[in-house]
Amino acid sequence: MHHRTALFLPALLCLAPAFAAPPVDHSGDGEPAFRALYKELVETNTSHSVGSCTLAAERMAAHLRAAGYAGEDVRLFSVPEAPKDGGLVARLAGTDPKEKGILLLAHIDVVEAHREDWTRDPFQFIEEDGYYYGRGVSDDKAMAAIFTDLMVRLKQEGYKPRRRITLALTCGEETSGVFNGADWLGRNHKDWIDADFAVNEGGGGDLDEQGQRINMGFEAAEKVYQDFQFESTNPGGHSSQPVPKNAMYDMSEALLRLSKHEFPAMLNDATRAYFGRMADIKGGETGAAMRALLANPQDEKANAIVSADKQWHSMLRTTCVATMINGGHAPNALAQRVDTNVNCRIYPGVPVDSVRDTLAKVVEGTGVTVTIKEPRSTAVPTPKMDPRVLALVDKVSAEMFPGTPVLPMMTTGATDGIYITGAGIPTYGIEGMFSDPDLGHIHGLNERARVSEVQNGRRFHYKLVKGYTSN
Numbered sequence: 001m002h003h004r005t006a007l008f009l010p011a012l013l014c015l016a017p018a019f020a021a022p023p024v025d026h027s028g029d030g031e032p033a034f035r036a037l038y039k040e041l042v043e044t045n046t047s048h049s050v051g052s053c054t055l056a057a058e059r060m061a062a063h064l065r066a067a068g069y070a071g072e073d074v075r076l077f078s079v080p081e082a083p084k085d086g087g088l089v090a091r092l093a094g095t096d097p098k099e100k101g102i103l104l105l106a107h108i109d110v111v112e113a114h115r116e117d118w119t120r121d122p123f124q125f126i127e128e129d130g131y132y133y134g135r136g137v138s139d140d141k142a143m144a145a146i147f148t149d150l151m152v153r154l155k156q157e158g159y160k161p162r163r164r165i166t167l168a169l170t171c172g173e174e175t176s177g178v179f180n181g182a183d184w185l186g187r188n189h190k191d192w193i194d195a196d197f198a199v200n201e202g203g204g205g206d207l208d209e210q211g212q213r214i215n216m217g218f219e220a221a222e223k224v225y226q227d228f229q230f231e232s233t234n235p236g237g238h239s240s241q242p243v244p245k246n247a248m249y250d251m252s253e254a255l256l257r258l259s260k261h262e263f264p265a266m267l268n269d270a271t272r273a274y275f276g277r278m279a280d281i282k283g284g285e286t287g288a289a290m291r292a293l294l295a296n297p298q299d300e301k302a303n304a305i306v307s308a309d310k311q312w313h314s315m316l317r318t319t320c321v322a323t324m325i326n327g328g329h330a331p332n333a334l335a336q337r338v339d340t341n342v343n344c345r346i347y348p349g350v351p352v353d354s355v356r357d358t359l360a361k362v363v364e365g366t367g368v369t370v371t372i373k374e375p376r377s378t379a380v381p382t383p384k385m386d387p388r389v390l391a392l393v394d395k396v397s398a399e400m401f402p403g404t405p406v407l408p409m410m411t412t413g414a415t416d417g418i419y420i421t422g423a424g425i426p427t428y429g430i431e432g433m434f435s436d437p438d439l440g441h442i443h444g445l446n447e448r449a450r451v452s453e454v455q456n457g458r459r460f461h462y463k464l465v466k467g468y469t470s471n
Ligand SMILES: [Zn+2]
Pocket: 107, 139, 140, 173, 201
């Protein structure tokens, strides 16, 4: 498309200099080079068991160096304890050194994938019927490839941003308890990655069953995952002579109380923006109830209407639910011990200890004890929504997907965003890509991504990054 514009440009300028030529759109340029880079990244196995993020990072660094990044503008990092879990940080300096600019964050590790379970080789990049197939084509190598390719293109264009652009490719997102590059950077090298905000996975758009766009997501907050242990113990005895005090009944009483406990409704910048926009989309009684909640989160009537939806219920509060139970040791014995795992999704800004205290109060008098299980989650500050960033996402989205609303949200899932937000860099999930209702089978078999959406993502981030950094 830009070639046609370029051909007409001189003629237009000669004949009618008063008319400005339409802006040249380079956002989709270089597609074959992008595809090759994306393929190389997907075909580099980065699963924790047998793969290497370090190798993938080296391969991406080679593209950046070939484009002209040198010295401290492209760094590979790893720690001796986890030599295969390395990553990279690259930087395109801004002309204004006081500006921190934007951080592009993507994880390059993938969930395990076994050849025998998949229809196709999970580490072979395949394009078929409008989809890319392969482990990581969606989560999260599409964004990792889009960002790396973007850094390469901006350098090749000779782009001189006013605000700097930083890329971080990290490992360890998909496996808990291993070296996590985002966490490590946030703790040890914030200076390498510091930015006004970070763009991360999460917050993609949704397509319906027919492939129609429903809304573009903008993830502005994440709840915190934390497991708690409920425990009841009893001396036990022979089951032929039961006594009223019983470890299982104590636990039952505690869990029934938990089932009736509701944490108070809360709002933050992300959910205020979400319910504000959703109220307009839904209208009617539901829309009115959302507006009432925005005015007073403790409005009980409004709460009952909105919280009837399980997703909205969870967006409004901390939730805790029993997920695993273990108890007793023989069919003919009174239980000496019952353990229950209680999984909580804590509202950002609420301390883990205060949730433990609340749970302890809920079960008070049952004899059940409540403890925080390891790993203890990192505390996440209440996220601030930068209106400039939301306005920019609105603008780019309206340009590319007119009529599709952008919905800010708080997810109940977890990404590396918690570490970067925790390091003081607000992190938003902005994908610029839409996914099918099956979410592209991420983490599952035959992971896939729509070719058209990956191309949209490339254009989206090109526009977003230039939009933020050019002035
Ligand atoms: Zn991911």
